[in-house]
Amino acid sequence: MPAPTCRSRSRGLKHTGGLLVQGLLVLLILISRIAQAEEDAVLQVTIADPFIELHTGPGTGYPIFHIIDRGSQVTIIKQRTSWIKIRATNGEVGWASRDQMLQTLLPSGDKLTITEASRSDFERRKWMLGVMGGEFGNAPVISIFSGYSFTKNLSTELSLSQSIGTVSSSTLLKANLLMQPFPEWSYSPYFTLGVGGIRIKPSSTLISANPRDSSVAQVGIGIQHYLNRRFIFRLDYSEYIVFSASNTRDKNEEISEWKAGFAVFF
16 A cells, blocks of 8 residues: 555654664764863963964954063963964963964973874774764665774774664674774775674565574775874665575575765864
């Protein structure tokens, strides 16, 4: 009957959309935690130039409201593009240009150096967390994954995926190895090999609606691109074998999947 199928598809899309929002919220929470950690890592420096100008915002278009003289100490709060937010000893908080701050002195007497997450940091990353969406078979899918890098070429990942289709829904937990032969490339290809387990639950409109658990094996290929700071974009394609052969099934199932998404590394 067409009506139940439409309602099932609508419920599936709404549920998958809700999962996507939840995945994005998890990613945003992680990003905010990383940003807060970087903000909390304050550092005190001494003004070496005759003075430093404090602006009300991160840019020359913002007015100068305070001058800090040579020999004064300031506390670095955070960075935004080429501007640094600092706090003076009298409590004044404002923004100074990166060029001026590079002339300040550390407690050791050395000049301040300011580093940002870069492509080289991405190549040396240890942990990654991301969210991806796409299609698993003919059904929409959302995945959350985390990864740990052993070397710049080899890492392991753990992912949890949820797919809601018109005929059935599935939950997939998978661990895989990721091999990246050219990590220095701007668009870097990678290959994956994984195993896991899947629970497939038929639609409640079907006569046999009992869920079934099966093991899976996966092989895939993808590409990832370093965007900026701590963000990367990923696109991948995978082929799965679901080991579902039994007394009632003649052979295993083969399922294709494609996904795209974003991740943060640290």
